[in-house]
Amino acid sequence: GNSVTQMEGPVTLSEEAFLTINCTYTATGYPSLFWYVQYPGEGLQLLLKATKADDKGSNKGFEATYRKETTSFHLEKGSVQVSDSAVYFCALSDYSRGGGNKLTFGTGTQLKVEL
Amino acid sequence: NAGVTQTPKFQVLKTGQSMTLQCAQDMNHEYMSWYRQDPGMGLRLIHYSVGAGITDQGEVPNGYNVSRSTTEDFPLRLLSAAPSQTSVYFCASSYSSYSSNQPQHFGDGTRLSIL
Numbered sequence: 515g516n517s518v519t520q521m522e523g524p525v526t527l528s529e530e531a532f533l534t535i536n537c538t539y540t541a542t543g544y545p546s547l548f549w550y551v552q553y554p555g556e557g558l559q560l561l562l563k564a565t566k567a568d569d570k571g572s573n574k575g576f577e578a579t580y581r582k583e584t585t586s587f588h589l590e591k592g593s594v595q596v597s598d599s600a601v602y603f604c605a606l607s608d609y610s611r612g613g614g615n616k617l618t619f620g621t622g623t624q625l626k627v628e629l
Numbered sequence: 630n631a632g633v634t635q636t637p638k639f640q641v642l643k644t645g646q647s648m649t650l651q652c653a654q655d656m657n658h659e660y661m662s663w664y665r666q667d668p669g670m671g672l673r674l675i676h677y678s679v680g681a682g683i684t685d686q687g688e689v690p691n692g693y694n695v696s697r698s699t700t701e702d703f704p705l706r707l708l709s710a711a712p713s714q715t716s717v718y719f720c721a722s723s724y725s726s727y728s729s730n731q732p733q734h735f736g737d738g739t740r741l742s743i744l
């Protein structure tokens with residue numbers, strides 16, 4: 515079956531520090547990969563996505579590259595801000611006939627950015 | 630557009646009570662799903678629907694029931710609430726049931742406590 519493993523949190527950084535959140539996956543087919551972000555008290559929002567090997571997704575200064583050879587999709591940002599404090603989820607979507615567009619999530623990584 | 634709307638936002642139940650969590654989307658999305666979010670476990674799929682009149686079980690379906698009589702609505706029913714069902718519940722939808730690169734849109738969640 516499909517699975518997603520992401521680094522344990524919480525991660526605490528100073529403002530303007532470099533961020534990496536590791537994510538690796540196991541899938542039987544050719545999944546699309548996503549990063550979602552959850553701010554306190556809110557639902558999940560799509561941050562970025564990549565749909566095939568070597569694609570780079572990017573948004574709001576965050577980026578991640580779909581690496582098929584290492585089955586990874588690590589999230590990076592060059593300079594974090596206090597407003598980036600949230601929980602980040604790595605996920606994969608693997609369509610199957612009859613099963614639809616299912617998402618498999620990692621456990622989430624909480625990021626706290628301090629001044 | 631309202632997107633995905635979940636009601637209620639908060640609910641406290643007693644063990645054995647039943648209730649329905651409402652989910653509605655106004656984007657004419659084909660695929661809808663329910664997840665539960667528990668600490669350290671990410672989001673787990675409860676039930677999903679690939680279109681009106683079609684539903685199926687996800688990873689953790691026991692104790693829950695769904696129906697999809699219209700494209701817009703996808704209610705989740707707790708048949709006899711148990712403390713193990715204390716969780717945050719998210720409804721999500723995506724445009725197509727048959728494309729893994731479609732991101733899912735999430736509601737703001739229902740925080741449910743079972744006493």
